[in-house]
Amino acid sequence: MYLFIFSALLIIFQYVNSKNIIDKYEKDIKTYKTKMADQEKTIAELDDRNFELSYFSMDRNEDALEYFEAQGYSTDKLIPAIIEGLYNMNNYEGDDHPIVPYVSMTGSKLVINKVRLLNHKWIIANFTDGQHWGEIFVTYEVDENNDLKYKLAEYFMYPKIG
Incomplete structure (x- = not known):
């Protein structure tokens, strides 16, 4: 009986811990994807500006x-x-x-x-x-x-x- 309870607690602990880790990784991935999209937009804007500024070159x-x-x-x-x-x-x-x-x-x-x-x-x-x-x-x-x-x-x- 103790073994069953200990095993159940261990499984619950593993599940909650794994879920928290996965949720954190998903949040980090969304944050990085948002940052990358913003940076790609900034790079595209800078490329356009650079092209305009160097037109007469x-x-x-x-x-x-x-x-x-x-x-x-x-x-x-x-x-x-x-x-x-x-x-x-x-x-x-x-x-x-x-x-x-x-x-x-x-x-x-x-x-x-x-x-x-x-x-x-x-x-x-x-x-x-x-x-x-x-x-x-x-x-x-x-x-x-x-x-x-x-x-x-x-x-x-x-x-x-x-």
């Missing part, structure tokens, strides 16, 4: 890449050279930047910070002297001697607030 512009490749240029080498050419303009003597049409209003030099190659003809870049910021729109071309030629098309400086 040389990396995604097949026509612009094909333009250079048709002329026999390696875009893997040419694109960094184009960007580096603008950054190299930061190494100048005197007050006048080679392409930025402003003079620094502080003791430091004007420098180009960020460059975005839009396509096979256009570049947008920002510049600063540490306190004042602006942007330039530059056209460029590779001449018959394989030299890069930059031409300032538009520019502006943000007004200092405060």
